Amino acid sequence: MLLLQDLGYQHPNQDVVFDGLNLALDAGQKLALVGANGVGKSTLLQLMAGLLPPSSGRVQASSAPYYVPQHFGQFDEQTVAQALHVADKIAALDAILDGRATEQNLLLLDDDWTIEQRSHDALLHWGLAGVGLTQQLKNLSGGQKTRVFLAGIALHQPGIVLLDEPSNHLDTAGRRLLEGFIETSAATLVLVSHDRKLLHQLDAIGELSRRGLTLYGGNYALYAEQKQVESQALAHDVKSRERALRSARDTAREARERKQKLDARGQKNQHKSGLPAIVLGMRRNSAEQSASRLQGVHADKVDALANELSALRQELPDADRMKVGFGQSALPTGKLLLAAQGLGYAHPGSEPLWREKLSFQILHGERVALRGLNGTGKTTLIRLLLGELAPTSGTVGRASGQTVFIDQDYSLLHDQLTVYEQAQQFNTAGLQEHEVKIRLTRFLFSKEDWPKRCRSLSGGEKMRLLLCCLMLGTQAPDLMVLDEPTNNLDMQSLDILTAALDDYHGTLLIVSHDDYFLARLRVERSIELRR
Numbered sequence: 001m002l003l004l005q006d007l008g009y010q011h012p013n014q015d016v017v018f019d020g021l022n023l024a025l026d027a028g029q030k031l032a033l034v035g036a037n038g039v040g041k042s043t044l045l046q047l048m049a050g051l052l053p054p055s056s057g058r059v060q061a062s063s064a065p066y067y068v069p070q071h072f073g074q075f076d077e078q079t080v081a082q083a084l085h086v087a088d089k090i091a092a093l094d095a096i097l098d099g100r101a102t103e104q105n106l107l108l109l110d111d112d113w114t115i116e117q118r119s120h121d122a123l124l125h126w127g128l129a130g131v132g133l134t135q136q137l138k139n140l141s142g143g144q145k146t147r148v149f150l151a152g153i154a155l156h157q158p159g160i161v162l163l164d165e166p167s168n169h170l171d172t173a174g175r176r177l178l179e180g181f182i183e184t185s186a187a188t189l190v191l192v193s194h195d196r197k198l199l200h201q202l203d204a205i206g207e208l209s210r211r212g213l214t215l216y217g218g219n220y221a222l223y224a225e226q227k228q229v230e231s232q233a234l235a236h237d238v239k240s241r242e243r244a245l246r247s248a249r250d251t252a253r254e255a256r257e258r259k260q261k262l263d264a265r266g267q268k269n270q271h272k273s274g275l276p277a278i279v280l281g282m283r284r285n286s287a288e289q290s291a292s293r294l295q296g297v298h299a300d301k302v303d304a305l306a307n308e309l310s311a312l313r314q315e316l317p318d319a320d321r322m323k324v325g326f327g328q329s330a331l332p333t334g335k336l337l338l339a340a341q342g343l344g345y346a347h348p349g350s351e352p353l354w355r356e357k358l359s360f361q362i363l364h365g366e367r368v369a370l371r372g373l374n375g376t377g378k379t380t381l382i383r384l385l386l387g388e389l390a391p392t393s394g395t396v397g398r399a400s401g402q403t404v405f406i407d408q409d410y411s412l413l414h415d416q417l418t419v420y421e422q423a424q425q426f427n428t429a430g431l432q433e434h435e436v437k438i439r440l441t442r443f444l445f446s447k448e449d450w451p452k453r454c455r456s457l458s459g460g461e462k463m464r465l466l467l468c469c470l471m472l473g474t475q476a477p478d479l480m481v482l483d484e485p486t487n488n489l490d491m492q493s494l495d496i497l498t499a500a501l502d503d504y505h506g507t508l509l510i511v512s513h514d515d516y517f518l519a520r521l522r523v524e525r526s527i528e529l530r531r
Contacts, residue, residue, distance in 0.1 A: 001027055002048065002065070002160055002188055006057035009043055017043055019056065021213045023206065027062070027159070030182070030189040032199045032220060035208035037458045037490040041192045042070060044208065045162045048190065066158035070165040070192075072145040076138035081119070083137055083145075084152045089115045090133060122151040126177060142169035143374045150178065153187075160188045167195045168487045171374040172513050194491050196220060196516040252299065326476040329506040331401050333365035337479060337507055338385055342394035345380055353377040353531065357394055360527055364399075364478065367508040369518050372529030378511050381529065382481055385509075401478030404470065408487040410462040412469075415455035419445055419465060422454055426469035436472065443468040460493030467500050479507045486514050 001024075008019035017040040025031055033041050046052045048059055049067035081087040092108035093116060095101075109115070116133070123131055126147040137145055146169050153161055167175050175197070182189065182201045193199060199220035207214045207223075216223045331337070343358040354377065362368055370378050383389040384396055386405060406412065413422055423436050431439070440450065443464045457465065463485075470477065480501075486494055498520050501508065512518055 001025065001060075001062040002190070003060040004048075004057065005060070007044075007047065007054055007059065008056035009040070009047060009052065010055045018208065018212065021057070023213060023215075025188050025190070027188055028186055029204065030185075030202045031191070031204045031206050032202040033190055033192045033206045033208060034194075034199070034220075034223075034491055036492050037460045039208050039210070041208055042164055045164050045190065045192060048160075049162050061160055063159040065160040065162050066153055066156060067162045068146070068149045068153075068164060068166050070168065072137060072142070072149075075145070076136065078137055079133065080123070080131060080135050080137065080148055081133040083148050084119060084122075084133075084155060086115055086119055086133075086155065090119070118155055119151075122154040123148070125154055126151045127173060141374060143171060143174060146170055147174060150181070153181070153185075158187060161185065161190075163189070163191045163193070165193055165488075166191070167193060167198060167513075170513065172371070173373055175513055194486065194489055194494050195514060197514075326471055326500070326504045326506075329364070329401075329476050329478045331364045331399065331478045331506075333363075333505075335364040335399060336361060336397075337364045337366075337399050337401070338362040339397040340385070340394065341397075343381075343384065343391050343396060344393035345377070345384060345389065346392050352392070353380060355530060358527075358529075359394075362507065362509065364401075364507050365505070366525075367521060367523045368510070369523045369526040370509060370511045370529070371513075371526045373531075376529040376531050378529055379483060382483060382509075382511070386481065399478075402475075403479040403481065404477040405481045406466065406483070406485060408484045410459075410466050412466060413454045413457075413462055415453065417454055418451050419454065419457075420450040422465060423469055423472060426472045429472060429474045431472065439468055439472060459488035460490055460496075463489060463493055463497055467497070476504060476506050479509065480504065481509045483511045484513075485510070486512060486517050 003025075004021050004023040007021040007023075008016070010016045010019075021044070023031075033044065035041050043052065045067065047054055048061070049065045050059070050061075051067065075083055079087060081090050088108050089110070089112055092105040093113070095105045096109060119133060123129070128144060128147050128151065131140065131144065131148070137148065140148070146166060150166065167178055170178060175195075179197065179201065182191070182198060189202070191198060191202060199205070202219060204218070205216040205220060205223040207216065216226055339361045340358050344352050344354060346352040358381070370381065372378050380389065382405070384391055385398075386403065387396070387398065404412070414425070417425065419440065420437070423440055427436055437447070437450065445465065445468070454462065454465070485497060489497065494517070498517065501521055508521065508523075510518065510521070510523065
């Protein structure tokens with residue numbers, strides 16, 4: 001059982017992340033936690049795990065939760081045994097087997113004589129046969145680090161499991177193991193993820209937003225349907241307020257025009273009336289006061305409608321508020337863009353990466369997935385295709401054209417530049433300053449965001465800024481190569497990226513293990529790599 005009561009958290013600088021959250025999960029219940037980047041999903045998991053103290057309210061758990069973090073850099077100096085929380089037991093076991101059966105060592109081991117074998121079995125289950133308990137995490141890949149922490153679940157059999165984006169660095173085989181665990185586990189489970197295949201497996205969705213924590217019954221498919229209905233209703237309200245605001249502004253303008261005509265007519269008639277000046281002045285003051293009151297009523301109505309409309313627009317999903325549109329590529333559809341013939345590569349002093357030489361073609365306009373398990377050389381092949389590496393055998397032919405490579409860290413952006421300065425770096429069309437700022441606004445960067453340094457942006461914000469930059473030119477790239485672009489993106493950012501790439505008419509070469517993402521992009525074929 002996991003219980004949150006009036007839970008709140010604020011940063012040391014007093015910024016409130018969330019407040020008044022309530023949640024009750026029964027034993028064995030599985031909840032997916034979704035929400036925009038920065039809303040506090042990871043913070044909430046850390047509060048559940050007891051790694052952060054709440055600012056208000058409390059967390060009550062029937063047993064100690066097991067937490068799999070999203071980032072692992074803070075554990076790099078630890079050994080695998082330390083990450084699995086078995087280092088003390090393993091050391092005690094080694095000491096006892098070495099003849100030092102002290103009371104302290106026996107107490108540490110706690111009769112767990114199979115701990116070493118069970119640790120190796122857990123690592124083996126998660127595809128880490130060659131990883132030893134004494135290895136440091138800094139020498140492992142991102143996917144291997146994730147598997148180490150997942151292996152701890154099999155080892156400790158916790159009653160409550162908290163998973164923060166566990167599929168981010170996993171290859172296809174790792175994702176299948178993770179899906180199997182989620183399906184068969186009897187533990188109470190809370191999962192933060194943007195992986196639709198994982199989300200479909202859970203029986204409830206919790207959406208964390210500025211309004212708090214909202215629960216939706218059913219899996220992600222039912223949640224998406226409900227959100228679609230809500231989004232359509234919200235879009236209808238926005239259009240209704242837009243019509244009302246236009247009508248109110250038209251009414252105010254017509255009232256001003258009528259007043260101007262009446263004033264002009266009244267002044268003309270007053271000159272002919274022969275009334276004393278004091279009477280004319282009183283009439284004029286009374287008319288001006290009446291007109292002022294009327295104008296104030298119209299202005300108040302326009303302001304109220306404008307504020308309501310602004311608030312409603314803020315509730316719209318980011319993808320609905322953005323205006324996305326790539327230009328046309330310069331190359332004709334079907335032109336031969338890349339051709340590999342007998343391609344092979346071997347790192348100095350190592351065996352060839354691929355058991356068979358690679359031969360394939362990519363035509364302009366195609367959407368191709370580059371697939372393979374971790375360590376099969378996907379990034380190396382990209383570097384060969386882009387001309388950054390020379391093959392050890394075979395050839396790569398490339399058509400002339402503009403190519404853009406987007407990695408999961410969006411390293412095309414410069415950390416030291418501001419949002420506006422970064423946009424200007426891509427302004428090859430010579431747009432004026434106000435035009436560049438209009439484009440930034442279309443990608444949800446307000447004037448408060450323009451002076452921010454790129455290093456301070458979240459993954460979703462970096463993705464939006466890079467898309468904006470790519471659309472500042474007069475023509476779209478001919479080839480876009482994306483290396484795990486969905487890692488570290490929330491659901492809304494993923495929807496934005498998908499919508500933008502769906503609108504792109506050039507060539508896509510995508511490295512991704514996310515089948516749902518590839519299906520949404522209508523990827524036509526795959527290049528499979530095997531060691």
